[in-house]
Amino acid sequence: MKSGILLGVGSLAVGLAGPAALAEPTSYPLEIENCGETVTFQNAPQNAVALGQNTAEIMYLLGLEDRMAATAFWPNDVLPVVEDANAKVETLTVEFPTLEAVLSRQPDFVPAMLVTLMGPDSKVAQRSDFQRLDIPTYLSPSACSVTEISSDIYGARDELWSMDLVYQEIEDLARIFDVADRGDALIEDLKAREAALREEYEDRDDLTFLFWFSSPSPEDDAYLAGGNGPSGYIADVLGGANALETEAEWPSLGWEGIMATEPTVIVAAQVDRERWNLDDAENKIEFLESDPIVSQMEAVQTGRIVTMPGAAMNGSIQTLYGAEQVAEQLEDLDLPQ
Numbered sequence: 001m002k003s004g005i006l007l008g009v010g011s012l013a014v015g016l017a018g019p020a021a022l023a024e025p026t027s028y029p030l031e032i033e034n035c036g037e038t039v040t041f042q043n044a045p046q047n048a049v050a051l052g053q054n055t056a057e058i059m060y061l062l063g064l065e066d067r068m069a070a071t072a073f074w075p076n077d078v079l080p081v082v083e084d085a086n087a088k089v090e091t092l093t094v095e096f097p098t099l100e101a102v103l104s105r106q107p108d109f110v111p112a113m114l115v116t117l118m119g120p121d122s123k124v125a126q127r128s129d130f131q132r133l134d135i136p137t138y139l140s141p142s143a144c145s146v147t148e149i150s151s152d153i154y155g156a157r158d159e160l161w162s163m164d165l166v167y168q169e170i171e172d173l174a175r176i177f178d179v180a181d182r183g184d185a186l187i188e189d190l191k192a193r194e195a196a197l198r199e200e201y202e203d204r205d206d207l208t209f210l211f212w213f214s215s216p217s218p219e220d221d222a223y224l225a226g227g228n229g230p231s232g233y234i235a236d237v238l239g240g241a242n243a244l245e246t247e248a249e250w251p252s253l254g255w256e257g258i259m260a261t262e263p264t265v266i267v268a269a270q271v272d273r274e275r276w277n278l279d280d281a282e283n284k285i286e287f288l289e290s291d292p293i294v295s296q297m298e299a300v301q302t303g304r305i306v307t308m309p310g311a312a313m314n315g316s317i318q319t320l321y322g323a324e325q326v327a328e329q330l331e332d333l334d335l336p337q
Contacts, residue, residue, distance in 0.1 A: 023180035032172055035144035037127065039136045044178045045109035049092075049102050051124070052113025053078075054140060054316030058170055059111075060085040061317065062182045069105040072097035073117060076272045076311040079321065094273055099125045103133075111138035111173065113316065119143075138172065141165040142230075142315030146249065155249045157228035160236060161315050163194055190320055197237050197323055204239030207335065209326075210263035210299070211242070213250075213310055214271050215278045218287050221252040225313040231267075234312070234323040238330065240264065255294050264336065266299045267326060269310035281307040304333050 060082035112118035146155040174183025211225035225231035226244035243263035271279035306329040312322020
């Protein structure tokens with residue numbers, strides 16, 4: 001079942017150069033409704049600081065690296081298709097930056113991918129910090145579509161996350177920077193790739209996927225991706241469901257509870273930040289295969305373990321790339337019929 005799904009990844013930048021139809025140029029001042037706020041742009045930004053991998057990668061895919069002063073917060077390496085663009089832009093830190101570091105680059109626009117980077121309880125900054133300096137901001141629609149269940153549950157969604165939130169973000173950023181043609185072309189490419197995945201797996205509805213992000217150690221609870229989050233979307237696109245039926249988007253669970261989910265496939269995230277030993281996908285696999293109890297899981301016994309970037313488990317441009325990577329590996333697995 002070789003489909004060639006990943007061919008679109010390497011050719012994307014070429015495809016963006018020539019959209020079939022010309023979009024209307026942006027008229028300034030531009031007002032954008034974003035996460036409950038109205039943001040006004042007097043002109044196209046020229047010196048943006050992008051907070052979060054998704055934000056930066058969307059801007060690179062739109063060809064905006066020459067209008068970026070810096071980026072921050074990278075759980076994974078940059079997408080190969082935009083490596084050259086990323087090399088031209090300063091990385092403040094792969095972790096959470098300080099507000100002072102962001103302001104030192106004199107930004108005229110600060111978009112962010114997570115509320116932990118720019119939200120009411122953020123340790124980095126709040127939108128009001130930038131508003132006082134007349135610096136417009138933008139928060140990813142994927143981030144502000146998450147709701148609180150309780151003080152001890154980190155985020156939930158009323159319905160399954162979808163790439164529509166990413167398409168909205170691409171459209172908004174393209175309008176802000178007056179590159180609507182590029183935005184339309186990027187969205188068209190991503191929609192075609194998503195449709196190809198769904199068509200390939202439309203006859204399957206019996207697969208369950210367990211998404212393991214990381215763990216501080218083998219003895220600690222594992223940080224997983226559950227609920228109606230992006231990992232649930234990946235499972236749905238590939239003809240299945242998330243094995244972890246929780247309200248929380250980022251639950252933690254001990255291995256006894258994990259084994260009880262009996263997933264068809266285990267997805268081990270590759271997290272490049274190097275904070276914990278089990279950030280590395282190969283170390284996850286080694287643990288799964290060597291632990292005397294966990295190794296008895298059917299998915300481990302049958303070798304149904306695949307990998308993808310941890311960034312794909314956040315609502316982002318990487319989510320579709322992650323789904324494609326998992327699909328490519330599924331072709332070589334002995335899946336139940």
